[in-house]
Amino acid sequence: MGNRIKELRQALGLTQQEFADRIGVKRGAIANYEIGRNASDTAVALICREFGVSEYWLRTGEGEMFVQISRDKEIMRFVGDVMQGEDDNFRRRFLLALARLPEERWADIEAFARQITAESKKEEQG
Template structure:
């Protein structure tokens, strides 16, 4: 399991400290898991799986895919949640302003934007 924990962390592009912080554990615990000195208890394994959407079977045995497949709406919610965690970033501010501006539009203007978006999606699909 130690190699899979390290592989997961590297796949997520996290340092040991960032990984530990996400789980609210100490960096030394992560280091000990990765070198095989200690094995995480079931509660930590569950926390890793829940926090990072990891397939528990993969984490424990290496069988299956590293990550669980999310339904589309859960995946979108995860993106929004990740974005909202850092309200100081410019992308967050831009998206917030887009939503605010959209909300201020007249119903007819909103309809035009929705039609434009649908046509844009169509054209992108055609190009793929």
């Protein structure tokens, strides 16, 4: 399991400290897990919940690393995370701006989203 925890952390682009902070443990605990010391059931549950990881994959190495969730659940999780954050942050202000957007402006937002998605794909390809 230690190798999979390290693989997950690296796939997420997190340091041991950042990973530890996200699940509420000390950095040393993550280092210990990665060198092969067993993670507790509680730590496994925290990792799976925080990062959307398949517990089966984490324990066995079989299957997909991440749990596949529906778009609706992904949106609900995002909004829930935003609402738990500080009162005045960009993500919350952005969601409020979207909520107040007049119906006729949604086409502009969609065009913008398509443009930045296309630009991102170009950068990845090239």
